Amino acid sequence: MAACEQYERFDHLARLGWELHGMGIRISLVVPVIGRPVLEMLSGNGATVHITAIRRHHDWVFTWRPWWARLWRRDKWVVAHAANAADIIAAEVNA
Numbered sequence: 166m167a168a169c170e171q172y173e174r175f176d177h178l179a180r181l182g183w184e185l186h187g188m189g190i191r192i193s194l195v196v197p198v199i200g201r202p203v204l205e206m207l208s209g210n211g212a213t214v215h216i217t218a219i220r221r222h223h224d225w226v227f228t229w230r231p232w233w234a235r236l237w238r239r240d241k242w243v244v245a246h247a248a249n250a251a252d253i254i255a256a257e258v259n260a
């Protein structure tokens with residue numbers, strides 16, 4: 166994976182994290198030594214949701230799901246450049 170792609174991923178997650186923080190949502194940006202960075206969001210009911218940024222075709226998208234839904238629930242996603250991405254994710258996670 167190219168270094169510029171990792172920087173883009175980090176940039177998208179940091180921007181989203183800042184927007185969610187501004188909405189009063191508890192978030193943490195986790196940057197592991199090995200692996201991809203992930204944004205951890207605490208939902209209204211106390212569940213931890215992992216948000217990742219991935220490249221699909223020629224655009225970036227955010228995907229999320231609660232940690233307990235790994236096996237049976239599909240990822241939800243929104244285009245990373247959407248002006249209301251933070252609003253969409255907050256509404257979906259807290260629904």
